[in-house]
Amino acid sequence: MDNKKMEIIEAIKKYHTIIIHRHVNPDPDALGSQLGLKNLLKHSCPSKEVYAVGEEVDKLLFIGDMDVISDNKYKGALVIVCDTANISRISDSRYDHGDMLIKIDHHPEYEQFGDISWVDPSYSSASEMLVDLFLEYPEGFIMNKEAAKSFFAGILSDTGNFTNGNTTPRTLKMVSHLRTYNIQPERIHNSLNVKAKNASRLQKTF
Ligand SMILES: [Mn+2]
Numbered sequence: 045m046d047n048k049k050m051e052i053i054e055a056i057k058k059y060h061t062i063i064i065h066r067h068v069n070p071d072p073d074a075l076g077s078q079l080g081l082k083n084l085l086k087h088s089c090p091s092k093e094v095y096a097v098g099e100e101v102d103k104l105l106f107i108g109d110m111d112v113i114s115d116n117k118y119k120g121a122l123v124i125v126c127d128t129a130n131i132s133r134i135s136d137s138r139y140d141h142g143d144m145l146i147k148i149d150h151h152p153e154y155e156q157f158g159d160i161s162w163v164d165p166s167y168s169s170a171s172e173m174l175v176d177l178f179l180e181y182p183e184g185f186i187m188n189k190e191a192a193k194s195f196f197a198g199i200l201s202d203t204g205n206f207t208n209g210n211t212t213p214r215t216l217k218m219v220s221h222l223r224t225y226n227i228q229p230e231r232i233h234n235s236l237n238v239k240a241k242n243a244s245r246l247q248k249t250f
Contacts, residue, residue: 046180048162052146053181055160056085059122061093063113063142066170067128068135070101072236076198077126077148077170079108083191084174088184093117098135106235107197118142127170127198129154148173150202168210171198175218192225197232205233 056062064082066074078096085094095111118141128134129151139145147158150167167173175195178185199219203211206219223229 048160049177049180051160052148052162052177055122055144055146057184059092059120059144061095061117061121063095063097063118063121063123065097065123065125065128065134065136065139067133068099070098070104070135072104072107072201073169073171073198074127075101075104075107076194076196076201077174080171080191080194080198081124081126081174083108083194084178084185084187087188087191088186097138103238107194115141122146124148125158126174127151131155131157166212168208168212168215169199169202171195171202172215172218175199175221176214179218179221187221187225189225189227192222193227193232196222196227196229197236200229200233201236 062085064078066078078098082094082096085092095113095117096108097113098110100110115138118138121142122144123139123142124146125134125139126148127150128147129149145158147161147163148170149163150165150170150173152165153163162173164173167176171194178187196219199215200206203215
């Protein structure tokens with residue numbers, strides 16, 4: 045039993061408002077982990093308010109867009125920062141305006157922050173960490189196709205299409221689970237590799 049993971053699950057269950065951040069200049073894992081988590085929580089807990097914040101990148105809008113929220117949403121909120129090793133790289137400086145802060149990251153520990161910090165470089169990606177988290181604690185949490193697509197985009201990108209050494213049996217086990225949600229890997233791969241000018245056209249088909 046991993047206490048840190050369980051503490052994260054308990055915090056997610058406890059808070060009504062959850063605001064998810066990630067690093068500046070987001071890559072597909074930053075957005076995939078952030079939006080995968082948002083989609084999974086919105087699907088699993090419809091009564092909660094779940095937001096994803098930060099700047100948008102045109103060519104990655106197919107993964108999803110950001111929420112624009114007022115400062116008062118942070119009052120009493122849980123803030124989760126995905127895929128970000130250090131504070132100065134967190135997109136949206138309001139990350140510390142909530143009631144509780146959680147760091148979830150797969151980069152080697154660079155700077156510790158958060159009331160709970162789950163950092164594990166044995167994972168390929170933050171997206172893989174989140175799939176593993178909810179597979180381990182399925183009670184009350186349900187994956188859906190939208191979340192699976194976001195997490196898959198993050199894993200695919202951070203593993204270099206599964207060619208990097210960080211692709212482990214666990215990575216592939218997570219992908220095997222995501223594939224059961226009828227995601228279309230070739231379509232996601234194509235969207236990740238399209239030039240920015242074509243992004244809006246592909247958005248419709250993702
Ligand atoms: Mn990453």
